[in-house]
């Protein structure tokens with residue numbers, strides 16, 4: 001017997017343990033290799049690993065992208081230096097690196113350091129992201145640094161970091177099975193982070209009540225004690241409503257509130273204007289259903305699983321604040337099997353932020369705005385660090401558009417496929433004087449680069465990544481990079497040496513040494529096994545330190561009902577299917593995922609199908625004010641009338657055509673999770 005989608009490609013000569021390169025769960029893998037190729041991937045069955053004996057379809061099958069013919073195997077540069085007219089041709093490493101250094105320094109000298117930006121990677125290691133942001137800050141002198149986690153709303157989590165000093169990141173997935181109640185908000189872990197869904201299913205089978213809040217009837221909703229089929233973007237109201245009902249029932253943990261929080265009176269006052277009838281109207285939920293959920297949660301410590309339906313939505317920031325309030329008033333934060341379980345997409349989205357690959361954060365997530373924290377870095381790095389935040393990913397595109405940005409160095413990201421308004425992004429990037437792409441696969445973005453530096457994925461290098469629990473996991477090479485490709489840390493080390501200012505590291509261990517010294521949260525970073533991030537702010541240690549680290553409540557914020565849009569009467573909800581991750585740059589290069597022959601159907605409700613004469617398999621155009629998606633339809637009973645589900649990652653990730661390129665960090669940004677559309681038969 002063999003797994004359905006297994007193809008015989010040889011017998012592994014050796015097997016090594018590594019960490020999955022896809023999502024933020026960070027499963028342990030046993031990678032079988034022969035002839036310097038990964039040919040087989042299975043669970044590593046390691047004690048204390050996050051996944052034990054399980055893997056999802058991506059982890060199991062999609063790693064064949066590592067052997068893709070689209071891998072870069074040599075540095076490349078434009079034949080005559082003309083981005084628009086010349087082809088990319090292989091060049092020697094020395095020539096490629098010299099060219100990068102020469103052009104970056106020319107642009108810096110002519111236009112200043114703020115004319116250069118760096119886009120780091122939510123898929124590269126901690127050590128690489130640390131080096132990358134250090135090159136930007138120390139050798140170029142700019143805070144214009146971000147990473148691909150921006151696309152998934154990572155920067156919005158700052159509200160939780162600031163309120164709790166990172167203390168919300170103490171939740172362990174295994175503790176979900178010990179929960180008293182689990183509230184799942186805007187998350188479909190069955191598809192986005194499948195191994196998390198295994199924990200949730202086991203918890204449900206053990207009798208832990210699940211409340212699933214999602215407009216769609218997800219697979220977990222079928223196991224839930226209560227499914228709240230909420231109107232998209234109104235979770236904030238529901239959180240306020242639940243907090244208000246629990247307060248009314250006196251179902252809050254007054255000992256916890258008194259000992260670890262401040263501002264409860266003001267928070268209570270904010271809740272006093274909450275009317276359940278109004279919340280029922282805004283959320284499209286029966287008042288009795290909301291009360292039923294509050295009754296189920298009463299007196300319990302709650303594990304709250306938060307997905308991208310919350311983080312990326314219009315009211316994401318406020319909703320995260322309201323979830324924190326609920327977690328505080330019920331005394332859930334910091335309790336075993338309770339607190340906040342914030343999901344992330346890419347395998348090192350959290351580590352990239354921890355390492356300072358962000359425009360407003362230094363390593364250790366220290367805010368540039370915090371004078372005390374910032375002022376120690378000139379001593380560490382022997383250079384001045386500006387307190388002014390740099391450009392985030394969307395603002396980099398805007399700055400390229402308006403001519404303020406002249407050069408962009410992109411490591412392991414594909415903004416042309418991942419961002420909304422791809423044509424606009426392409427035009428903006430083509431206005432730049434110089435683009436460096438350091439990556440493993442040819443991509444939409446690489447095609448417009450001036451220089452390609454061929455990097456290596458996790459299976460071909462040494463490094464570490466940090467998962468959603470704060471588990472720091474190290475890995476070693478299973479095979480060596482193909483052709484002339486190099487581990488990304490080595491490329492950055494060579495580049496830094498050419499840019500001057502400091503001795504090369506020459507080993508991952510030396511980079512780790514520096515991280516361990518300068519980033520106390522990463523004191524346990526080492527070459528073997530795993531450690532845990534140490535969130536050492538006063539508030540993060542509130543359980544031990546009591547009144548020294550009081551956590552304040554987020555203001556109670558209300559929203560208004562959006563008026564109906566007669567031109568675009570449907571609501572499109574974009575989300576993952578388990579076969580693709582993120583924009584699908586890597587999974588679409590997997591032959592085995594391709595063998596599943598998936599169309600990424602657009603889901604519409606049977607009622608809408610009947611009303612518009614649309615049948616299974618018909619082709620439809622889903623159009624927003626920004627762009628369109630054309631795909632086959634599947635009628636899905638999990639959807640309400642006037643809701644459309646558009647899976648991401650398929651068809652060059654055209655789902656992002658539906659959104660505008662708004663800066664998600666700005667209040668009022670509509671976010672990239674739902675939008676108004678019309679649906680027509682093609």
Ligand code: SF4
Nearest residue numbers: 020022023027056059
């Ligand atoms: S759940 Fe995530 S980390 Fe685990 S195998 Fe699947 S993609 Fe990889």
